[in-house]
Amino acid sequence: MKWSDLSDNWCPVARTLSVVGDRWTMLVLRDCFLGMSRFEQFIESSGMTRHILADRLKRLVEAGVLERVAYTTTPKRYDYVLTEKGKELAPALLSLRDWGKKHLPVRRATSA
Amino acid sequence: MKWSDLSDNWCPVARTLSVVGDRWTMLVLRDCFLGMSRFEQFIESSGMTRHILADRLKRLVEAGVLERVAYTTTPKRYDYVLTEKGKELAPALLSLRDWGKKHLPVRRATSA
């Protein structure tokens, strides 16, 4: 079975994961919750490649988790902001954060 | 930056995702919370390939989220059971479930 087939799974966990369950997606959302909204900000903060970020943003907009809001018209540039639907992922992010704080202490500093 | 470099990230969300943030891993944990513990059960329940399941189980055991408990000695066979550390991921799973129930209604039935 392919990952993409999960979107129609009977299980709500699986359906959620079909949206946010791949590499990097949750990190983009974390940055959104931290107040970021622009392409270059996400790149710098998360360390992911531009290629993948473009893909993830597209998916998140399609899923209704983020909204593309133009902030200049020429050239077209957009802020990516959380929708209500997106904001309601906060509890999941917080749970992941708490678990990481408790169970995965930092072993060495990184510059990211 | 590579995905695997996240394990030493300053952000606890990123560190958590380095363990559970890739495709399928959370689904394996969901099945564990539903009471499953064996290879073939995970395969049947999640629809993932054997290959990937073997890899994910190995990583989860290495990460201390699951524990391998022998249930026959010849041949060696194991139950995969949640450790305390693993059980504490429950809030995250529940958050993902709630979000899916609310925001991702099923569009058509599937047999999985």
Added chain:
DNA sequence: TTGCCATAGTTCCAAAACGACACTCAATAC
């Protein structure tokens, strides 16, 4: 004692996704 089944993986290969880096395009800054 040969044959079949079950469990738990492994191996192999093709296809898709990823990672690194260069390049584009529009506008503004110097």
Added chain:
DNA sequence: GTATTGAGTGTCGTTTTGGAACTATGGCAA
């Protein structure tokens, strides 16, 4: 003019995935 910034694309080689077949170990049954 030339350089810089923001938001991506294009290319290309490397990993990871998906699918199917294969292996290993023992139980059971004819």
